Amino acid sequence: MADAVGQPLDDIDARPGSTASLLRTLIGLYLRPLGGWISTAGLVALASDLGIDAAPARTGITRLKQKGLLQSERRQAPGYRLNPDAVPMLERGDRRIFAMHEMSDADGWCLVSFSIPESARSVRHQLRRRLQWIGAGLVSSALWICPGHLRAEVEQILDDLDARRWATLFQADAPSPPGSLVEAAASWWDLEALRAEHLTFQRSLATLPAEPFAAYVHLIDRWRVLPYTDPGLPPAMLPADWPGRRSVEEFTRRSRPLAGPALAHVRSVVAAA
Structure with a gap:
């Protein structure tokens, strides 16, 4: 809310x-x-x-x-x-x-991709902040990753901010980064x-x-x-x-x-x- x-x-x-x-x-x-x-x-x-x-x-x-x-x-x-x-x-x-x-190693993930126009930059700021608050990790400037069981919370945040029209959600299995998973996690989360x-x-x-x-x-x-x-x-x-x-x-x-x-x-x- x-x-x-x-x-x-x-x-x-x-x-x-x-x-x-x-x-x-x-x-x-x-x-x-x-x-x-x-x-x-x-x-x-x-x-x-x-x-x-x-x-x-x-x-x-x-x-x-x-x-x-x-x-x-x-x-x-x-x-x-x-x-x-x-x-x-x-x-x-x-x-x-x-x-x-x-999470177990077999659990799935939710990817959140968004492109929010400059006219709604305050929404973009709030979306990034609230994704951090629920434990999402930053893969790149407009791509976030979070545990799959948090998808409903992501959707609620998007609805709260009226940002659903600018976002696409993906279900994913284990990430496949160029290095190790431990290294990837350390770069996506602090x-x-x-x-x-x-x-x-x-x-x-x-x-x-x-x-x-x-x-x-x-x-x-x-x-x-x-x-x-x-x-x-x-x-x-x-x-x-x-x-x-x-x-x-x-x-x-x-x-x-x-x-x-x-x-x-x-x-x-x-x-x-």
Whole structure:
């Protein structure tokens, strides 16, 4: 989904750990289990449990409302409901975050070729940016490659930007570059930057809060960008010491025991508020 200026509603530019990112993660995790609505007092109280003071929490909530994630709605008290248009985006995010797809060497690919006129250069810029956000690799200036299972997301991006008329999609088997697949992957994706992101995530696990709710939200917040920017390349395209598998294992191991207690805490805070 895109807002009025073409920016994706699930913008992942916010720095993990920032007020904007933590609030977005909190809302994405819990408004649906709560029935789609939360009082302002409940949301501010939960933000406080994440270390966010009331004033910046209220400012951050207002900005998420402006982005289109929330809508004001008074029930028994002032509060916010989840924008129904945001639900499909959050559901796509769930599939990414909680079931990161790691390709096998036999999986197929989607190639995206486009030629966008200069009169629509802002669309071209947004298309390139959003293809990067879903983990697509740049083969040449107007040819991108991504895992085949992301084709539907590519089509959604093209529809959001009204750019389908300028793009052609191809299904493909294994690429056949002039050099090795590992060399090709390193030229199509910034693997060193992705490696650094994985290692940063792994190091950050030592600083998770002790309380289950805060630990769980911070864990998801630190992790949620990686399943977008890392396409989950197959083993044949990755260096032997690639840290991605360990990140997945650590996220899974730590998130499972925290999820239940964190949700129980949310329900108790909301009921009290």
